[in-house]
Amino acid sequence: MFIDEVRILVKAGDGGNGCLAFRREKYVPRGGPSGGDGGRGGDVIMVASPHHNTLLHFRFNPEHKAERGRHGEGSNKTGRDGASIEIDTPVGTIVYDAETGEQLHDFTEPGDRFIVAHGGRGGRGNARFATSTHQAPTEHEPGKPGEEKRLRLELKLLADVGLVGFPNAGKSTLISRISAARPKIADYPFTTLEPNLGVATVDDRDFVVADIPGLIEGAHTGHGLGIQFLRHIERTRLLAHLVDVSEMTGRDPVHDFEVVMEELRSFSEEMLKKPMIVVATKIDAAQDPERVAALERYAIERNLPFYKISSVTGEGIDALKRAMADAVHQTAKNA
Ligand SMILES: Nc1nc2c(ncn2[C@@H]2O[C@H](COP(=O)(O)OP(=O)(O)OP(=O)(O)O)[C@@H](O)[C@H]2O)c(=O)[nH]1
Numbered sequence: 327m328f329i330d331e332v333r334i335l336v337k338a339g340d341g342g343n344g345c346l347a348f349r350r351e352k353y354v355p356r357g358g359p360s361g362g363d364g365g366r367g368g369d370v371i372m373v374a375s376p377h378h379n380t381l382l383h384f385r386f387n388p389e390h391k392a393e394r395g396r397h398g399e400g401s402n403k404t405g406r407d408g409a410s411i412e413i414d415t416p417v418g419t420i421v422y423d424a425e426t427g428e429q430l431h432d433f434t435e436p437g438d439r440f441i442v443a444h445g446g447r448g449g450r451g452n453a454r455f456a457t458s459t460h461q462a463p464t465e466h467e468p469g470k471p472g473e474e475k476r477l478r479l480e481l482k483l484l485a486d487v488g489l490v491g492f493p494n495a496g497k498s499t500l501i502s503r504i505s506a507a508r509p510k511i512a513d514y515p516f517t518t519l520e521p522n523l524g525v526a527t528v529d530d531r532d533f534v535v536a537d538i539p540g541l542i543e544g545a546h547t548g549h550g551l552g553i554q555f556l557r558h559i560e561r562t563r564l565l566a567h568l569v570d571v572s573e574m575t576g577r578d579p580v581h582d583f584e585v586v587m588e589e590l591r592s593f594s595e596e597m598l599k600k601p602m603i604v605v606a607t608k609i610d611a612a613q614d615p616e617r618v619a620a621l622e623r624y625a626i627e628r629n630l631p632f633y634k635i636s637s638v639t640g641e642g643i644d645a646l647k648r649a650m651a652d653a654v655h656q657t658a659k660n661a
């Protein structure tokens with residue numbers, strides 16, 4: 327299951343109350359005020375963790391509360407501060423206040439920390455109110471409540487490679503060949519309704535691949551599944567554009583390629599600036615070599631790397647995987 331949005335409740339610790347007390351000592355008839363301050367409530371801090379890729383753990387644990395501050399005590403004892411809690415969230419999480427819709431933070435780097443709810447201040451004890459003219463104060467404050475917020479967390483998938491192409495182009499089949507992802511695969515369009523993520527490994531280099539729904543002509547006007555799902559690959563470093571070159575499509579591969587490019591453009595110009603690898607798929611089922619050759623020429627004219635694969639026979643898969651890893655790590659270095 328792919329999860330990219332979750333709601334959680336965070337509650338920082340309340341401040342401890344200030345204390346009302348007077349010294350009582352054996353040989354001192356009238357002691358002075360000695361009520362200590364309450365401790366601060368703990369904060370709720372979110373931390374970007376490189377070890378989390380999804381918001382799934384929040385589904386099982388939607389409430390996070392920090393400890394309250396202890397109350398002040400007599401003999402001028404300040405209450406202990408409440409402990410803060412840290413909650414891990416994947417890099418790429420954007421935090422919104424669920425009530426106002428305001429964006430509070432965008433976690434872009436591992437280790438990035440942000441206080442989502444501040445602990446309440448402790449109340450002052452009566453000792454703090456003593457002055458030369460006011461020697462037996464009875465004033466003391468309650469602790470301030472800790473902040474409580476409903477948050478909406480949104481995670482844009484931090485995939486490195488986005489697979490784009492027509493429905494049925496073989497995107498899900500490819501991700502199942504190069505990663506442990508096991509998405510639904512079928513010979514009808516729009517099999518994939520939700521993005522699938524897979525981790526591919528070449529030698530010791532990992533990269534995350536996102537398999538998304540197919541695009542068709544007019545997707546930006548709502549045809550098929552629309553284009554909104556493209557936001558899941560907005561931050562990828564590389565696009566692999568899959569074009570079915572078999573006769574089964576009944577369409578021209580070069581035309582398919584252009585249609586998808588147009589849909590990408592209508593989502594955002596940035597999409598077209600991403601490095602792209604052109605992948606001719608289902609070459610085992612392509613009878614007419616000219617269909618493959620035409621696409622290859624088209625790619626070469628545009629300086630786009632070209633690969634041909636069959637997910638059935640395995641032909642070309644390793645070379646493509648290696649090219650993806652190289653491109654991902656190359657753009658990582660340049661970034
Ligand atoms: N002959 C052949 N068939 C393939 C190959 N790759 C995928 N297929 C078949 O093509 C059909 C569509 O494959 P999918 O992987 O579901 O295609 P998709 O691009 O994910 O499709 P959507 O999710 O609908 O966008 C399935 O019946 C696959 O078995 C291939 O290399 N050769």
Ligand SMILES: [Mg+2]
Pocket residue numbers: 497498499510511517518537538539
């Ligand atoms: Mg699919």
